[in-house]
Amino acid sequence: MTDRPDTPDAAAAGTFDLDGETTVNRLGFGAMRLCGDDIIGAPDDEENAREVARRAVEFGVDFVDTADSYGPGTSERLLREAGVVGDAVIATKAGLLREAGGEWLPHGDPDYVRNQVLVSKDRLGVDTIDLYQFHRPDPDTPFADSVTAFAELKDEGHVEHVGLSNVTVEQLDEAREQVAVATVQNQYNVANREDGALLRACEDVGIGFVPWFPLAAGDLGGVADALDAVAVAHDATRRQVALAWLLAHSDVTIPIPGTASVEHLRENVAAASLSLSDEEVARLTEAGE
Numbered sequence: 001m002t003d004r005p006d007t008p009d010a011a012a013a014g015t016f017d018l019d020g021e022t023t024v025n026r027l028g029f030g031a032m033r034l035c036g037d038d039i040i041g042a043p044d045d046e047e048n049a050r051e052v053a054r055r056a057v058e059f060g061v062d063f064v065d066t067a068d069s070y071g072p073g074t075s076e077r078l079l080r081e082a083g084v085v086g087d088a089v090i091a092t093k094a095g096l097l098r099e100a101g102g103e104w105l106p107h108g109d110p111d112y113v114r115n116q117v118l119v120s121k122d123r124l125g126v127d128t129i130d131l132y133q134f135h136r137p138d139p140d141t142p143f144a145d146s147v148t149a150f151a152e153l154k155d156e157g158h159v160e161h162v163g164l165s166n167v168t169v170e171q172l173d174e175a176r177e178q179v180a181v182a183t184v185q186n187q188y189n190v191a192n193r194e195d196g197a198l199l200r201a202c203e204d205v206g207i208g209f210v211p212w213f214p215l216a217a218g219d220l221g222g223v224a225d226a227l228d229a230v231a232v233a234h235d236a237t238r239r240q241v242a243l244a245w246l247l248a249h250s251d252v253t254i255p256i257p258g259t260a261s262v263e264h265l266r267e268n269v270a271a272a273s274l275s276l277s278d279e280e281v282a283r284l285t286e287a288g289e
């Protein structure tokens with residue numbers, strides 16, 4: 001990318017204030033991909049995973065997404081071992097179980113959530129979790145009961161901020177009756193904007209919107225040609241343009257591209273310095289509709 005710094009700098013993406021209090025750079029990092037295959041267990045090269053986390057922070061990333069269920073436990077452990085926990089806001093989650101075959105099983109039982117916060121605090125080595133996200137509503141537990149557990153954990157000082165993930169606008173409204181919601185994390189990218197109404201709801205009240213799958217794991221399908229055309233004009237890559245679009249599309253987005261590669265990390269964070277014109281943003285928005 002011409003006219004941009006050699007060392008990527010996440011700060012170039014601008015900042016967002018979680019709950020109006022905790023300021024983070026808007027280009028974050030998703031630490032799910034640090035785990036082994038199927039997000040089960042450790043990767044073959046653990047030191048590489050720790051190095052990716054360290055380099056993310058070196059590149060100015062100060063918002064790192066993880067979850068107790070990534071591994072389970074592995075992603076949180078690697079972040080602590082990498083030494084990045086004090087240098088970045090760590091956004092972890094509870095509410096999903098794993099089993100050895102790779103299934104993700106919703107489990108929003110309040111007692112379980114209260115147990116998991118202690119596990120995550122110990123694994124991360126912190127007294128307070130920076131941002132604790134309810135990973136996914138559980139059909140077998142009333143949503144309000146799960147949210148009550150998160151609200152209590154905030155009141156009791158176990159967690160600083162509360163977030164939601166994989167929710168509807170209605171569930172966001174319901175949760176806000178009990179607790180301040182700092183972030184909402186749902187699947188969203190230039191090629192998949194099904195949760196546009198949720199993004200707008202977050203914009204209306206200043207909640208951070210954390211789009212997971214921001215690169216569609218590289219499969220940006222129908223929008224690929226439009227992304228490539230913009231990328232050529234900026235001497236950038238398709239993925240960088242996809243991230244720059246997410247940043248330009250709304251002031252409350254905090255993309256968390258995931259990778260286990262330092263080179264891919266470098267490419268992704270460099271997207272923070274990529275400025276798209278209003279016309280380019282509009283063209284990409286239209287291409288993804």
Ligand SMILES: NC(=O)c1ccc[n+]([C@@H]2O[C@H](COP(=O)([O-])OP(=O)(O)OC[C@H]3O[C@@H](n4cnc5c(N)ncnc54)[C@H](OP(=O)(O)O)[C@@H]3O)[C@@H](O)[C@H]2O)c1
Nearest residue numbers: 030031032065165212213214215216217257258259260264
């Ligand atoms: N709340 C939820 O339910 C939920 C669900 C899924 C994910 N998440 C979070 O969201 C984060 C991001 O989502 P995601 O990791 O699924 O999807 P993503 O960020 O869209 O894509 C990650 C995938 O793309 C590849 N990739 C990344 N950068 C690349 C680059 N510059 N060039 C080529 N390939 C690249 C990665 O492989 P390499 O390792 O080879 O780079 C990885 O397989 C996760 O890490 C996790 O923290 C949350």
